[in-house]
Amino acid sequence: MAKIIGAIGSSHIPAIGVAIAKKIQETPYWKNFFDGFAPVHDWLAKEKPDVAIVFYNDHGLEFFLDKKPTFSIGAAKEYISYDEGWGIDTIPPVIGDEDLSWHICNELVEDEFDITICQELGIDHGLTVPMQLMWPGNAYSHMKVIPVVINCEQHPMPSLKRCFDLGRSIGKAVESYDKDLKVVVLGTGGLSHQLDGQRAGLINREFDTMCMDKLVNDPEELFKYSIRDITEIAGSQGVELNMWMGMRGALSGKVTELHRNYVIPISNTGAGTMLLSHEPVSKK
C-alpha cells in the first residue's frame, strides 16, 4: 500500500528562484535560508520518496478570474512551467502520476470535496520554487508530483479547518492506494507577509512561530482563526498558511518535528522551513 512518510513546509517566494538562477545562495542575505534545507536534503536522500503531493497556490498563471476554483487537483502526465511575465526562469517538466491523481480525486469527491480535476495545469513559482529547493539542480526526474492548488488570491477563501480536512482526506486516499509508493507531502507558501496596500511589508514573527509550534501537535487550535483574522494578523498573503494546513492534515497519529528554520526577511516574507514525520495509528 502507498504510505505518507512525512511532510515538508517551505516558502515559495519567487525571489528564491531568482537567487538560484543567479547562484547567490552563499551570499550573506541568502545563506541562512538555503542552509536550512540541508537536513531536508539528507532526509529526502535517506527516505527516498516516490511521489510528492504539493499544496500550492496559483498566482495568476493557470487560473484567471474567469474561473477560480477553490481546490484543484492535477491529474496530468506532466506539468509545464510557463513564463510568468516578469522573468523568473522556468524549470524542466514535472512528471505526474495520473493513476494516483485519479484515485485521490475519486476519494475526495466521495468525501464530499467538490474539486476541480485538471488534465492540463501550467505550474508557476508556487510549485517550481519548492521543487528547486527540495531537489537542487532540478534533480527531480525520479519524482512524480501531484499538484493541489488552493485559492489564496480571491476572497472568499476556504477556512483553515477546511484545508486541514482536505489534507486529511488526501492522506486517507493515499493510504488506501494499492501500490507500494512512498509519498511526501509539501506545504508551500507563507508564512506572514503582505505585498499589497499601505501596510505592505507586514511580517509577524511571533504569530509565525506560534503557527509552526501548533502545526506539530495541536493544529486544530489554529481553526479559531478566520481568513479575515489571518489577513489582519499575518498579512494579505499570510493566508498561504492554508497550504501548510493541508500538508499537516495529511499526517496522522504522532507527529514529530525533525527540523525547522525561519528567516526574516526573505524578500517581503517570514520564510519558514519545516520537516515533519508521523507514526500513523495502524488500521487493523
Next chain:
Amino acid sequence: MSYLDNKTPIPGTIMFDGSKARKGYGLNKMCYSLNDQSARDEFASDEMAYCEKFGLTEGQKEAIKNRDVIGLLEQGGSIYFLAKFTGGLGLNMQDIGAIQTGMTVEEFRAKLVKAGE
C-alpha cells in the same frame, strides 16, 4: 455568516473580494495577458491603446500611466495580476512596497529587516 460580512476595514489592507473582482475584471485581464511576451511587447509599444482593448476605465488607465499601485488596487486590481505589469517594468516586490508605503526602497528594506529583530 461569511467572514466578508465584517465590514470593519483592516488598516492599510484592500481585500480582493467580489466587488473588487468585478470592478477590476478588465484591468486584471489586461495584466493577466502580460504572461505572454507578445502581449508585453504590444503593451510596451502603446500602453494606452493596449489598455483600451481590455476596456479599462479612465481612472484605471490614469493609474497605469502613473504606476499608481494603490490607485490600481482601489480600482479592483489584484496584486497577483498587477505584479505582471510592475514586474514587466523591472520593479520587484521591495520596489512595489516602497511605492505603496511612500518610502524609499532602502527604507522599505530596512522595515523588513526590522520585522525580524
